[in-house]
Amino acid sequence: MTTTNTHATYKLGGEVEINRLGYGAMQLTGPGVWGEVNDRDNAIEVLKAAVAAGVNFIDTAEAYGPKFNETLIADALHPYKKGLVIATKGGFGRTGPGGWIPNGDPAFIKENIEGSLKRLKVDTIDLWQLHRIDPQVPVEKTLAPVVEAVQAGKIRYVGLSEVSIEQVEEVEKILPIVSVQNLYNLGERRWEELIDYTYEKGMAFIPWYPLASGPDALAEMISSIAAKHKATVAQIALAWLLKRSSNILLIPGTSSLTHLTENMKAASIELTDEEFEQLGG
Template sequence: MTNETTSLTYNLGGDLQINRLGYGAMQLTGNGVFGEVADRDNAIKVLQSAVEQGVNFIDTADAYGPHYNESLIADALHPYKQGLVIATKGGFNRPGPNNWVPNGKPEFIEENIEGSLKRLKVDAIDLWQLHRIDPKVPVEETLAPVVDAVKAGKIKHVGLSEVGIADIERVQKVLPIVSVQNLYNLGERKWEDVLDYTTQNDLAFIPWYPLASGPHTLAEKIEKIAAKYEATTAQIALAWLLKRADNILLIPGTKSISHLAENLKAAEIELTEEEFEQLSA
């Protein structure tokens, strides 16, 4: 199912009007998403260029670096342009490169929230997302400091990441959420049911790793469609996601200013119903 005309904006949480093609900052870190980015000056230019080109939704996390990514965003963009929405996440320990350990202990989550506020230089986080539900800690306990932070005005909206429908419904009993960030792209659609659920329940769906252009079986079809639009396969993959559902917010990441401009141009591609169906098959 798709909408016939694709809206390029989305109202997140009822009060944040954002452009659906945003930017994911994870790549602006060291190898294995660990440590400082190799070329900091370039990273700052990429972030500034994104905002100059109309991006007003940037996704980061306490765990990227850890900590370095949030500080980089503040160094590049603070004081923030009016309307710029910065989403961050908490709930991962980072013992080393490519090493991600869920930590849902309430004191750790509280530390994440306070650290993000400081590093991003904000009084309130626009969207705070639980990076993962820790199987060792009841999610109600994990979220207790999040509930407190919302009440204190330190967090405006809350989201989840890599969750199923049952997880979403369990969390909704604790506090309202406005978004779900799961792995989803042209070639990986295991969260199709969650995407449909978010669409029906007016929640944003933020696919991570959105640039993957799918299995080899799709290669020929994508190349043919890309040639018609004089586009790259990555642009077609993003255009397919934009058409898939109006609540999908895209956060492709890159360290390159030219790739950034290329990704943002995907918003200009309106696939036909037939092309969409060919790629969805």
């Protein structure tokens, strides 16, 4: 595994330049990612503050709420600032708080896409991601309405979530993929090969749950490095991800303005190669 120098921006699809430290909006929903967010005024303030702080990549999904999160983003930020990229996802059915079921039925996928366009108030979705591959439905059937939407100009780029290298290669026979969003952080490292693969292929890697600070065995080392940088443990966790590979885009989420400011400062923390290795690089 090799590290790269921290670059502040990344070109999504090789074309659209975005800041690597973005924002994930999942927390701006009710408990269990279900229903409307408790304090909507605060949520709108957080979204506006994120964009004001330089965030130009926001990640959401049809399943967050469901639907409420996309509507919230439009209410807070539309008309959108030039250059703001909003990524959404489809393909997850919701059964209630904490309930998630992959649904690759083409009719459901088409409904997700059309609904996201309306709720986000856009003519084109910048990045549409398949939330999960449904093992009950052939992936070419699931993606048929996605291919149609791309051809119709309703989707610009397509990404995948929680997939293996083999699955990425399978999907790429159907349509181009520009990003992969899998669980990865200091404590969850099983997708190392996939990160290197996406880097080589010019795809973005978007780790979800990026703020996890790793196993207890690393706690003392992280605290020591954080103290050297006058930073928080969460900031070091984000800085480590930024150093891991230059194709990593971060989407830490928070409903707190204080934590938002804290997270944004992680982009200015440059870990040394030694510090990176000490954290299990």
